[in-house]
Structures are given as C-alpha cells and as structure tokens.
Amino acid sequence: MSDIGWFKPDGQLMSHDDWSEGFAKSIGVFLNGDAIPSPDRRGEPVTDDSFLLLFNAFDEGLTFTLPGEEWGERWTVEVDTGGLVVDGVDEEEERMAKAGDTIEVLPRSMVVLRRV
Structure with a gap:
C-alpha cells in the first residue's frame, strides 16, 4: 500500500481517466x-x-462510501467543516464508521477521518 491513495466518492480507487471526470472535484484522499x-x-x-x-x-451534499477494509476497518470523524458539533454530549458512536459505510459530506465541505 502506498503513502497516498485517491478515491472516487463510491470508494473505488481513481484511475488515470477519472481525473478528467466531473466528480474529480469531489474526492477522497487516504494518507x-x-x-x-x-x-x-x-x-x-x-x-x-x-x-x-x-x-x-x-x-449539494454528496454521499461518500468509505474504501474497503484493506485501507482501514474502522474510522472516527475528527473534523467535519459542514458542522458536526459535539457539545459535551457523548456522540462518539455517531462519529465512528467502518469500511464500506457511507458518509454524507455537506456542500463545499470536507470531513477528516482517522483510522482507529
């Protein structure tokens, strides 16, 4: 596995040809x-x-599918510029996701997930 991976919103790795597609402005980046x-x-x-x-x-909001388990079995949302707010309430479970789950990313926003 390389140091960086580029993903389409459907959770699949991007190919060379994908970079010229319209969805290429909405991508996932694995570090x-x-x-x-x-x-x-x-x-x-x-x-x-x-x-x-x-x-x-x-x-508009866009649904992203998390990549397969080889990239990470479980993830936690660390940042959501679209407004995920955790106000002293234990919402840790809501911030957890697993491979193949879908996450709605609000318009012109980004979500940062950390592999756990």
Whole structure:
C-alpha cells in the first residue's frame, strides 16, 4: 500500500481517466501513516496515524462510501467543516464508521477521518 491513495466518492480507487471526470472535484484522499517515505533524523522509520479526507466541492451534499477494509476497518470523524458539533454530549458512536459505510459530506465541505 502506498503513502497516498485517491478515491472516487463510491470508494473505488481513481484511475488515470477519472481525473478528467466531473466528480474529480469531489474526492477522497487516504494518507497512510504507516508509509511515510522519509526517515527521521536518526534514520528510523516514521509512523503516524492514517487519515481519510473527503472533499466535496459540489454545491449539494454528496454521499461518500468509505474504501474497503484493506485501507482501514474502522474510522472516527475528527473534523467535519459542514458542522458536526459535539457539545459535551457523548456522540462518539455517531462519529465512528467502518469500511464500506457511507458518509454524507455537506456542500463545499470536507470531513477528516482517522483510522482507529
């Protein structure tokens, strides 16, 4: 698995031809914290959390399907610029998702998920 993966809203990897399609303005980006290519200053491998960023540039809400389990079995929403608000109420379960789940991303918004 590479350090970055580009996904269509349906959760499938983007192909070269997909970049010229209209949906290419609304994409998912996987950042693999286990595949950071540069070592630290001591030459040791660097690892971090892995993230999935869902960008919706469309003027209507868009449903994204999370990629398959090989990219992450479980995810938690860390940021939702469309307005997910957690006001002292335990809404952790609402912020959890698993591979293949769908997430509605509001117009011109993004959602950041962290692999757990």
